[in-house]
Amino acid sequence: MTPELQDEGLIRDALRIVEEARRRGVVLRLMGALAIRVHTPEFSELYRRLSRLGGGGSQFTDVDMVTYRSQREAAHRVFTSLGYRPDRLVMAYFGESRFLYHHPQGLYQIDLFFERLRFSHDLDLGPGPGEGRLELDYPTLTPADLLLEKLQIHEIDEKDIKDLVVLLRGHRLSEGEEGDSISVGRVASVLSGDWGFWYDAKANLGKVLEFSRRYREEGLLGEEDLEDVTSKVEEILRYVDETPKTREWLRRARVGTRKRWWREVEELIR
Template structure:
């Protein structure tokens, strides 16, 4: 099946997405951008990061960078989100998704079919969970604007059991443009928080470490292909190593150690295909 891309220029799409977030804020709704567009927005302050994004090519050279608009919100504001998209923005919705999975996720379609919108409530549930919380004003969605935090963006990517190249490239771009910290700071990656999450979940840790190793492999590969300079490669790898060191040094919980004894002899991740088959049926 061919990939469907957003039919707007990148900057226009980004501006329109941020405009939706601003409308939500004006109505007291906490709505945040996640996924590739969040990576793009966080990279705009670092000019060279976007140049690398283009140089590597997320879907290949001369192809668009985005396939849809992914958003996160609090479930307690679900009714307000529905009103915003259906009554004010006039987006069309996926009937089956709304009927069966409204408590977790909604899918909308732009009135002119420029792009699809996926809205996740309280957490992402794919190979592993990325939890945002459920209380407006007290959850992780309140820590950044107009996107989720860089920390949660990293978790969003490294939780993928069968990670693909576009997500690896997103991680490379994030690491190029942002250093590692030990607390939540704007435009920094909170390595301590990531380490704490992984130290309590062996399955998540296993896939995360595997994926970070793949980031290193492809960073070196892109350098060998002259898609990254030596300086760019070294910066990305140094930050990657810093993050991995924090993860390694974080004390693991009893739950983690007990699950580690079982290892890969028992499934350690959620089958995403099953979720997609159940939830992506179009109207």
């Protein structure tokens, strides 16, 4: 089976799970790199050119999903009914923040997170069905939340930068939540209330610019691609800079980098 067919099979499986959850009244959404691929189908060729994981193999190796904590048991029943095997050890240690399931034939694993994502920084998608952000898009998180999910990474990998390049290239910017657009209002609202998140997000957007220029030099991006991504990064940075900051943000800014501003992720989820 070719890498492209493996990736398409993974996408089909993921969409089948989300649809089965919807049929049962469970709010379940894709997040992470696979969600970006699903939300930007017209740029699947760009993903291929960038070779997300290198080596010309499959671009995606596992699946990340999110549901509301109040529906985690119902979501669990969805996975087990489809033959996915729960990882009891992971669930015993991290069950308050994460469930883990293995494909029936061991082909891949699925991480199931709950609405308050606690990685390098917090991203709150709650509080629950009918009141949270998961229902704003289907079958993935909104483009703005997919962007924030990547920008919160303190030690960002190149594969995540490639995800950001594709996400930005594939979506226009808007102030509010408008269909297939990245809401800069949502991004600014989150970053203007959390100095540490803002600091890492700004650094990561700078890396997107740096790597995009390199990809252009290597022929992986066209001139139009580079100009589009660059203009969007600059617009996001401008909008965030012009958004008033909370008192908590201002207090934390005075401390700056003298105190650690991110959470060590490995000890929580790996």
